[in-house]
Amino acid sequence: MGVTGRDKTVPKVAVCFARARVVVWVRVLLGWFPVLPLKSTMYSPVWMRSLCQHLGHSLARKRFVSGLASDEELRRNATVCPPEPKSRKKKSRNVSALEGENSSWEERLSHAVTPLWTVGYEDQLKVKFDGQKKILQTLVSRLKEVSGEHITSPSTREDSCCPLQPVVPSLYEEYIKLSPLDACLLFHQGGHWREITVRTNRTGDTMAIVTFHPQDLSQEELCLQKESLKEFFTRGPGAVCNLTSLYFQESTMTRCTHEQSPYQLLHGEPHIFEELLGLKIRISPDAFFQVNTAGAEVLYKTIAELSHVSRNTVFLDVCCGTGTIGLSMANQVSEVLGIELIENAVEDAKWNASFNGISNCKFHSGKAEVVLPELLLTLQGNHPFTAVVNPSRAGLHYRVTRAIRNCRRIRTLVYVSCKPQGEAMRNLLELCCPTNDRKKLTGEPFTLKMAVPVDMFPHTNHCELVLLFER
Numbered sequence: 001m002g003v004t005g006r007d008k009t010v011p012k013v014a015v016c017f018a019r020a021r022v023v024v025w026v027r028v029l030l031g032w033f034p035v036l037p038l039k040s041t042m043y044s045p046v047w048m049r050s051l052c053q054h055l056g057h058s059l060a061r062k063r064f065v066s067g068l069a070s071d072e073e074l075r076r077n078a079t080v081c082p083p084e085p086k087s088r089k090k091k092s093r094n095v096s097a098l099e100g101e102n103s104s105w106e107e108r109l110s111h112a113v114t115p116l117w118t119v120g121y122e123d124q125l126k127v128k129f130d131g132q133k134k135i136l137q138t139l140v141s142r143l144k145e146v147s148g149e150h151i152t153s154p155s156t157r158e159d160s161c162c163p164l165q166p167v168v169p170s171l172y173e174e175y176i177k178l179s180p181l182d183a184c185l186l187f188h189q190g191g192h193w194r195e196i197t198v199r200t201n202r203t204g205d206t207m208a209i210v211t212f213h214p215q216d217l218s219q220e221e222l223c224l225q226k227e228s229l230k231e232f233f234t235r236g237p238g239a240v241c242n243l244t245s246l247y248f249q250e251s252t253m254t255r256c257t258h259e260q261s262p263y264q265l266l267h268g269e270p271h272i273f274e275e276l277l278g279l280k281i282r283i284s285p286d287a288f289f290q291v292n293t294a295g296a297e298v299l300y301k302t303i304a305e306l307s308h309v310s311r312n313t314v315f316l317d318v319c320c321g322t323g324t325i326g327l328s329m330a331n332q333v334s335e336v337l338g339i340e341l342i343e344n345a346v347e348d349a350k351w352n353a354s355f356n357g358i359s360n361c362k363f364h365s366g367k368a369e370v371v372l373p374e375l376l377l378t379l380q381g382n383h384p385f386t387a388v389v390n391p392s393r394a395g396l397h398y399r400v401t402r403a404i405r406n407c408r409r410i411r412t413l414v415y416v417s418c419k420p421q422g423e424a425m426r427n428l429l430e431l432c433c434p435t436n437d438r439k440k441l442t443g444e445p446f447t448l449k450m451a452v453p454v455d456m457f458p459h460t461n462h463c464e465l466v467l468l469f470e471r
């Protein structure tokens with residue numbers, strides 16, 4: 001990395017963009033949205049659009065593989081995502097090599113979508129400046145042709161028809177450069193500006209969440225920073241981003257919940273909304289939402305097909321986020337019971353049920369390992385339960401798997417995991433192993449019946465794995 005936050009210069013060539021790409025994809029795995037890292041790439045609507053197009057084409061590619069894509073999708077896809085060559089070539093940082101047929105399809109895709117991805121930001125600005133200069137020179141010669149006149153503007157000497165200003169750099173990067181405060185890349189090195197998370201929806205609303213390390217700033221100094229950020233994005237150069245919401249979170253840890261450190265709304269709407277399977281879904285800044293909505297619809301339909309529910313089924317949605325899975329199943333079952341740790345997400349889930357006119361859903365806030373065992377004890381009747389669990393990468397707490405295993409009424413279990421090779425593996429073993437008195441796993445073991453990987457993360461090694469268990 002060419003730079004720390006201290007000298008306000010820009011990271012060097014490939015490293016900065018390599019980092020940018022990693023951050024973008026990692027955040028895509030964690031949540032719904034790309035994160036643009038400080039000082040290494042730019043927040044610009046165009047860039048965001050190209051990323052969204054990239055994700056869209058990725059989805060089309062997946063549909064192509066699964067035979068679902070329309071001819072139109074295939075045609076569009078083919079222009080961005082050429083077929084993979086039989087043998088993958090060695091990666092190269094040489095731009096001209098990336099353009100060539102010998103490069104891998106990932107490199108050619110990156111080159112097609114973000115052609116300057118191997119170039120540092122200062123050099124990108126030079127490339128852009130030179131490009132614009134050439135355009136102006138062409139304009140000058142065309143103007144000469146059409147007018148038959150000699151052009152006498154002050155910059156004729158440079159073959160340009162008007163003074164050419166330096167490229168105005170991208171906005172968040174510019175903001176950080178203007179700020180008297182440093183970026184915070186590593187906690188122990190100090191600095192303040194951490195990351196910006198950008199959430200967009202199908203209708204083009206944009207929520208930006210800026211994470212900031214307060215270090216030892218006073219409340220007055222913090223207020224000044226918030227005011228200045230708001231000014232930049234509402235009345236300054238950042239106003240072109242047309243943010244629907246601007247949030248600010250002070251965070252001294254890698255991640256903070258709203259309860260640990262509130263998400264402070266600096267400007268605009270408190271929520272972003274998304275249309276999903278015919279439902280309008282409200283999403284708070286700290287609530288989870290799947291990485292791309294069309295992909296989420298495919299995932300939820302897969303879960304619904306595997307769940308084998310009936311009108312009698314009580315449907316448990318464990319780790320339910322904004323309630324999307326349960327809400328999308330509500331009209332097929334007698335009752336949906338959701339459990340979620342993040343309080344704002346539970347509020348969203350309740351709002352989503354009410355707004356969409358769904359009355360057979362109840363959402364409980366808290367740790368599933370605390371709420372689920374108690375909830376199962378209170379449920380009356382003999383109707384079968386179907387449980388869907390969709391935990392984060394840390395998997396389920398052993399008390400959750402134990403409660404599910406020991407509840408005889410749960411006959412069908414769908415386990416959705418974005419990292420089945422991690423902690424989830426332990427959960428799966430606990431669900432299927434022979435009875436074990438020492439671990440208090442006394443219920444009948446589940447049997448794995450079906451596994452369906454759903455590619456929510458094209459161009460990465462990751463899948464959502466949907467596992468159907470029965471007993």
Ligand SMILES: C[S@@+](CC[C@H](N)C(=O)[O-])C[C@H]1O[C@@H](n2cnc3c(N)ncnc32)[C@H](O)[C@@H]1O
Pocket residue numbers: 287288289290318319320321322323324325339340341342345366367368369390391392397
């Ligand atoms: C992968 S997300 C799935 C959310 C939802 N099913 C969806 O598709 O949008 C995992 C969810 O589990 C929640 N979670 C994490 N740990 C939890 C716990 N101990 N108890 C309840 N929920 C938890 C997270 O807040 C997050 O919303």
